[in-house]
Structures are given as structure tokens and as C-alpha cells.
Amino acid sequence: MPNQDNTKIEAALYKSQVISRFLIAIIGGYFVTVMASSLLALTLPIKRLDALLYALTTGILFYPITFIWVFGCRSFRKVLLSMIGVLCILYGTLTLLGGKL
Amino acid sequence: MRESFFRGMTWLHTWVGLLVCWLLFLIFFAGTASFFRHEISLWAQPATHHLPQYNHAFQQQTVTKSIERFQHIAPTAESWRIELPTERRPSLLLMYSEKPEEGERRGKRHSEYLDPITLDALPEFRDTKGGNFFYRLHFDLHYMNAITARWIVCFATLFMLIALISGVVIHKRIFKDLFQFRSKKGLRSWLDAHNVSSVIALPFHIMITYTGLVTLIFMLLPQPAQQRYEDKQTLRAERYPLLATAPATGLPLQELALNKALDHYYTNSGNAPLRRVVISSPNDASATIKLYANAGRAVQDDPPSWMYNAASGELLKTHNVTLSGAENLYGGMIALHTGRLAEPTLRWLYFIAGLAGCVMIATGAVMWAKRLRQKLKRDEKPGFGLKLVESLNLGTIMGLPAATAAFFYANRLLPTELVARADKEVLVFFIVWAIVAIAACYKSDRLAWQLTAKVNALAWAGLPVVSMLTIEGNLVSYLIHKQWVLFGFDALAIGIAVSFLVQARKLGRSQVTPAAPSRRSQREVKI
Numbered sequence: 276m277p278n279q280d281n282t283k284i285e286a287a288l289y290k291s292q293v294i295s296r297f298l299i300a301i302i303g304g305y306f307v308t309v310m311a312s313s314l315l316a317l318t319l320p321i322k323r324l325d326a327l328l329y330a331l332t333t334g335i336l337f338y339p340i341t342f343i344w345v346f347g348c349r350s351f352r353k354v355l356l357s358m359i360g361v362l363c364i365l366y367g368t369l370t371l372l373g374g375k376l
Numbered sequence: 377m378r379e380s381f382f383r384g385m386t387w388l389h390t391w392v393g394l395l396v397c398w399l400l401f402l403i404f405f406a407g408t409a410s411f412f413r414h415e416i417s418l419w420a421q422p423a424t425h426h427l428p429q430y431n432h433a434f435q436q437q438t439v440t441k442s443i444e445r446f447q448h449i450a451p452t453a454e455s456w457r458i459e460l461p462t463e464r465r466p467s468l469l470l471m472y473s474e475k476p477e478e479g480e481r482r483g484k485r486h487s488e489y490l491d492p493i494t495l496d497a498l499p500e501f502r503d504t505k506g507g508n509f510f511y512r513l514h515f516d517l518h519y520m521n522a523i524t525a526r527w528i529v530c531f532a533t534l535f536m537l538i539a540l541i542s543g544v545v546i547h548k549r550i551f552k553d554l555f556q557f558r559s560k561k562g563l564r565s566w567l568d569a570h571n572v573s574s575v576i577a578l579p580f581h582i583m584i585t586y587t588g589l590v591t592l593i594f595m596l597l598p599q600p601a602q603q604r605y606e607d608k609q610t611l612r613a614e615r616y617p618l619l620a621t622a623p624a625t626g627l628p629l630q631e632l633a634l635n636k637a638l639d640h641y642y643t644n645s646g647n648a649p650l651r652r653v654v655i656s657s658p659n660d661a662s663a664t665i666k667l668y669a670n671a672g673r674a675v676q677d678d679p680p681s682w683m684y685n686a687a688s689g690e691l692l693k694t695h696n697v698t699l700s701g702a703e704n705l706y707g708g709m710i711a712l713h714t715g716r717l718a719e720p721t722l723r724w725l726y727f728i729a730g731l732a733g734c735v736m737i738a739t740g741a742v743m744w745a746k747r748l749r750q751k752l753k754r755d756e757k758p759g760f761g762l763k764l765v766e767s768l769n770l771g772t773i774m775g776l777p778a779a780t781a782a783f784f785y786a787n788r789l790l791p792t793e794l795v796a797r798a799d800k801e802v803l804v805f806f807i808v809w810a811i812v813a814i815a816a817c818y819k820s821d822r823l824a825w826q827l828t829a830k831v832n833a834l835a836w837a838g839l840p841v842v843s844m845l846t847i848e849g850n851l852v853s854y855l856i857h858k859q860w861v862l863f864g865f866d867a868l869a870i871g872i873a874v875s876f877l878v879q880a881r882k883l884g885r886s887q888v889t890p891a892a893p894s895r896r897s898q899r900e901v902k903i
Contacts, residue, residue, distance in 0.1 A: 309599045316600035323604040324614050325702035330600045331593045332706050342538050346388045347381050375602050
């Protein structure tokens, strides 16, 4: 019965995609937040304590935005690739500017 | 595309919400109670019931007397700390810490609560955590490492933020829902209750969730701080400049220039009442006096503070007297979360909004279970997941209020001379919660809800009575003597009892209606 097998495979695929999306959102979202707020703390051209406080109080926003985007975006491949891309860009910029992780 | 986005968001809202809803209910419940932290502590400490409202004009006198007392009881302490009475805490709190023994980071700490005018010890002072229990519970949980607990709470709060945002996204008719409550319409009523409680207090929910994260942000995101600071100590010194004190010289202090420091403080702070006085290395030539203002209604949690040389009374440093934009934003967010700035009306509004949050979480969790129940075919057995959710719902939503009532009973009924009494009160809280939760695993149907509602109603109604029998004062005497906090506590207990009674009656009534198989006649109940 090829039909039933197909639905089974589809269900399994769906499940694994959901779990992967959760992992991408939870872990990827955290690192996006960490690096984006670190970049803010590093680059804002004001006193270092002020830069840090601004970075921390506004940086939280990156988390829900990333999370919702991961679940709102239709194509799974796009989510995965963009997440990797964004993390690489953030990490690269941070390292280039002399930031620490 | 648009439809699938909404479906994705609905899905996200449901699952993210469900995953952490019981923990969130605990956090919201305990957090809402801690808006009345000092009021609960006052109720829990009958020794302070008869202290009159403290007049700030006596502050200088209280501070002088406190220092005389410290000289007498702890002349060699590492620091003395005076917490002056506030509008919400009528007693005087004196604390001192001993010099740390070799190998210890901190010395032993001692504290005592006193009458602020006479400085007499309060008679029959009982060992209790009072409102502080709920305050700690809402971010440190209990019986576990505080840092682990805070990570768990942070994680749940992040999920809450996501559930809130996705909840707003899936709401196509947010304004209309504000005015729409269709009662006795089954699942629809639950959805309406969920929407009304969410939407009415939505700004509060978003504010409290976001600022809650800000209070723990240095733990949640440690990396930004590492960018321009070499280490934690540098950051600490910059954030709290008054903490850095000169090492002790070993030379004796000639005279404590307290009055000079106080005069300077009152002149320069516009006569702001004091909240706290700290004297570091008292009786040493390097001693300093730190004066912290009572921030009052200001949207700032960290109070303006002044540090003086104790020998000369000269001003050394100030902190938070003028704030930068970033400090204002950060401090303001924390102040909004803690609500210490709120006068009684605003405090009640905080409390009601917090309750709306509890209702939002509870209705959401109940709705999930109801929906799944409804989808079951007639003879189909409910699966493990559904049963688990139903048990957790009953155990948490009905268990927490019962445990809270039990905590208050323990406060009144446990003998005052009991060893580690405060911990035993907490133990009673968790035992009662565990009993309800275990019972909920066994049975979580309508009858179980009705029974727990009755138990809760009885427990809360009995609380003012037990209090009246065990301590001096009751609802009428509080009213006559205008002890509004105590009156409010008892009145609230009765109010809670009445709402549980209403719930039990509704549950009973809908049981009489024959459970017809059609969808529409499945009546639901309100919490």
C-alpha cells in the first residue's frame, strides 16, 4: 500500500521539521540575540555602561523576532540557510570588530 | 501564504503556550501575590500590627538611636545597616555583618526588627517569610539552586513573550474581542474569557514579561557585558560605584560625623526621606556613611545615594543622583516590573492585571484540554497527553490557591517557638500543593474541579476566622482602627472564597444538565 506509506513518511517529515524548527528557533534565536546585542554594546558610540544598558534592554527583542520568523517562514530550507547565514555574518562582524564571545 | 502564516502562528501560540503554561501560572501567581509582598509580610507578623504609621520627621532621631544600639551590640562589625520604616513596612530593620573569618567570602549576618521610636524589640516576633516567600518563589522557585531556577524562569518567560506576540498576530479582531464575551457557549466562552483577559491587560502582560527578562538580563545575556569590560569586577565597580570601600586602616575613628552628613544629604536631596543608612568599617578611621534616598513614586528602582567620609562628613561620591538616558531606561524598566513605585490604587491595578494574567494562562491551558476532549469520538479513550494536561491543569490552577491558603494557616497555627519555623510554613505550602496535584492525577473530571473549588472556598473563608481566634484583631476592629492593609487582606480572603463558591455552584449546576452528545450543549464553567 504505497499511499499509506507516503502519508506515514509525510507525517514523520512534518514532525522532524517541527522539532528542527524548534531547535533552530530556541538555539539559533539565542545566539542571534547574544551576538546582535554584543555588537550593539561594542559599537554604540557612547559611554560603555550606557551602550551596555541600551544593548541589553533592547537586545531581548531579537529573540522573539527570530523565533517568530523561524515559524512564520514557509520554506524550511530558507529558514535553515538564512539562520546559518545570519549567524555567520554576525559572528564575522563581531570578530572583525574585536568582540569576544 | 498569508493563511499558512496565520496557521503557523496559531500552532506556535498553542504549543509554546502549552509547554510552559503551568510554570508560567506559578510565576504569574506568585508574582501577582508579591505586588503585596510587604502587605502580606505585615499580616504574617502580628507583632508589627500595632505599630503606628511612621513619621519621616523622626528619621534623624531613629538613625542616631540605631547607631547607639550598634555601638553597644556590634562595635567590631564589618558594616551596619539601617532600613528605615516605609509606608508599607512600619518596623525598623537593623542589620550588621561580622568580619569574615579566614577563608570565608562574607561574614555572618544578623538582623533584628524593632519599634522605630523606642527601639524596643517587638514582642512575640515570629519566624516567617511572609510575602518574601512569594517574591522569591516567582523567580527562584524553591528547593533548588537559585541560578538554575532563574534560567528555567527566563526560558519560560521568553516563551511567554513569544506566545504573547504570536497571540497578537493571530488575533484578527483584537478590538472587537475586547467587548465580546459570550457566556454559556461552551468552548466559545473559554476562548472569549482567554481573549478578554489577554487583551484588556495586554500592555501589562507585555510590559511585565519584557521587564521581567530585563531584571535577569545580566545572567541571561552575559556576553554583551564582556565586550568593553575586562571582567565582572570592573563592571560591578562602574554600576555600583559606592560598593568600593577603602580597606580598613586599623586606626580608631575619632568621631562619627553623622549629623554633618545628614545635613548635607537633606539640603541636597530636597529633604527626601531616607530609605537606608549603611556604615562600612564602623569605628575604623576609613569608615564611610552611605545614605540612600527613598525613591518614592519615581520610576527608578535603584535609589539615589550619597557616600560620605565618616570622620569628616565630607561628600565622597554620589550614585544615581543624575541619570543618563540608558540608566533611566534600564532602571525604569525594573521599576515598572517591581511596582515599588505604586501607591495603593495603582498597586491594586497591578494586582488585578496580574490576576488577569493568571486567568489568561489558566483559560488557555483549560481550552487546550477541552478542545481535545471535544475531538474525541464517543467511545474513544483519552490519550496520555490529554490526561496529563488535564491533571496538571487541575493540580496547578486549583492547587496553588489551596497551598497559599495553607501557607497562611501555617503562619497563624504553627507554634511560635518551633525551630526553623519559616521553613515549616513553606513545607506546609508544598505538602498541600502536592496533595492536590496527586489527587488531580487520580481524578481530574468536573467533580474533582467542583470538590477542589469547595475546598478552596472553605479554606479561604476560614482564614479570617482562624486569624481572629489566634491573634488580636478582626475584620471589624481593623475597620474601626483604620488598619486598611489587614482589613484588605481579610476582605480579599472572603472575596476569594466567594469566587470559589460561585465556581463550585456553576460546576454543580452544569452537572445536572444531561450531557448530550451534541457540541453546543456541552456547557463549560468559568474559573
